[in-house]
Amino acid sequence: MTETLFQHRKQPEICPQCGSPLHIRQGKKGLFLGCSAYPQCDYLKPLQVQSEHKILKQLTEVCPHCGRPLQVKQGSFGIFIGCSGYPDCHFIVQEKQDEPEQSFACPECGKGQLVARRGRQGKTFYACNQFPRCKFTLAGQPYQVSCPNCGANISSLKKSSETHRTFVCANRLCKHIFDVEIAD
Template identity: 60%
Template sequence: MNSSLFHHTKQEEHCPKCGSILQMKQGKKGLFLGCSAYPQCDYLRPLQRVEHKVLKTLEETCPQCGDLLALKQGAFGMFIGCCAYPQCDFVVHEEQKIEARIPCPECGKGHLVTRRGRQGKTFYGCNSFPHCKFSLPSTPYEMPCPQCGFPLALLKNESETGQHMQCANKTCRHSFEIAK
C-alpha cells in the first residue's frame, strides 16, 4: 500500500492585501476565507458562489456589454441585472425616493437616503453609514419639533383638519398637529 496517501498535505493561501494566512470561517451566509490579521486587514472571499435565480429574461439590452437583461431573485429580493454575470456586473438600481437632500441631524455631514433592510422593508438612513448610524422607519419631513426643536418629524396620519406629526427625536417623540 502506498503510504503517501495518508500524509497530511495542508495548503496555505495568503491574503492578497497584506500577505497573512487566510483562515476558513463560518458566517451567516456560509463558509468564507478571511484574513488572519483581522481587524487590521478586512479581506474576505466567499467559498460558495452566490447564485441569482433568473425569473425572466427581458428584451432590453445591457448598456455596458450589450447582452440581454434579466429579472433575477437574489439574497435581498428581486432586481434587474445583466445575463452575462459575472463577466458583466451591471444592475439597475431603484431611484432614490427622497428628492430633497435632507441633512443628517446626528452627524451633520451626510444626508438621508432611502434604504432597504434585510427583509425588504424601506427605511431612511444617513449616507455616511457606517460612521453615522442614524435611521428613521418612515419618510422624514423637515419640520422642527415645537417642544425640543429637533429638525425632523414623521407623518403619523392625515385628517380633514390637518396632519398629525411626531418628533423624529427618539428621546422626545412629541406629537403635534399642523392645521391645513
C-alpha cells in the first residue's frame, strides 16, 4: 500500500461549452476561471461574487415604483440613490441638472453642442454631445467671452472676485488665461 489514504487529487474543472480544462486567471474585477481554449472558446466563470454596488446608508424615503426603502449606494460611476429592491426594481433618483443659459456650439467639431455631464466623482464638466466622434471637454461652465490672444469666442471661468473675473480660453492650442474687469 504505497498510496496514502488522504492524498489530495486535483480534479480540473471542465469547460461546459467545449470540454477543455478551465484555468484560474486574473482580471480587472478579480479572479475568474477561463477556458484554456481561448480565443476559440470564450467561457468565463467568476470565482468571487462581486456586488455591482456597495450600500452606504439606508434611507427612510420609499421607492415610487415598488414601495421599498431607498438606499445611498456607491457604484462604478460614483455615489447615487437607488431602490433597495434591485435587481427587481431599477429605480434611481435622477438629479435635475442646471443647463447653461445659452447653448454653445462645440469649438472643436462645430457640429455638436456643449452639454453638462457628471464625472465619476460627481463633478460637473461640459462636453460635446457628438461623443465619441468628438472628444472635446471643458472643466468649467462655458461663457461667451472672446479670448484676446487667439479670438476664440468660448472661455471658462477660472476665478471670480468683486472687481474682475479670470477666464481660460477653451481653445486647446491657446489655453490663454486673461482677466475681464466687472463694470459697476
